[in-house]
Amino acid sequence: MKNKSNITLDDKLLKELRRCGMSTFVNYYQELINLNNLNKGLAESLMAKEGYTYNSALTKISSARRIVKSSKGKTVLSYISNRNGKYITSQLKNKAKKLLE
Numbered sequence: 001m002k003n004k005s006n007i008t009l010d011d012k013l014l015k016e017l018r019r020c021g022m023s024t025f026v027n028y029y030q031e032l033i034n035l036n037n038l039n040k041g042l043a044e045s046l047m048a049k050e051g052y053t054y055n056s057a058l059t060k061i062s063s064a065r066r067i068v069k070s071s072k073g074k075t076v077l078s079y080i081s082n083r084n085g086k087y088i089t090s091q092l093k094n095k096a097k098k099l100l101e
Helices: 011-020 022-027 029-033 039-050 054-069 073-081 090-100
Strands: none
Touching: 011 022, 011 054, 011 073, 022 029, 022 054, 022 073, 022 090, 029 039, 029 054, 029 073, 039 054, 054 073, 073 090
């Protein structure tokens, strides 16, 4: 899928991003790229801060980690920072841009 800057994500990557959620990917990117952070601890953080169930949090984390491990994290951040949509706030786009610096 393309966005306004012609950054494309293949279907598999887009599926992982949708499973994780753009805001979750951006807001927890620093924690996700640190593979020393255990999934359980991140899941508990998502549960407390976002209200997700444990299984939902683990699904989001697993999908985000697959993106990171495939070395596509920066590509996804760039995609999000240039994306327009109902759930893409300017604050989220700016945070994605900052993470790219």
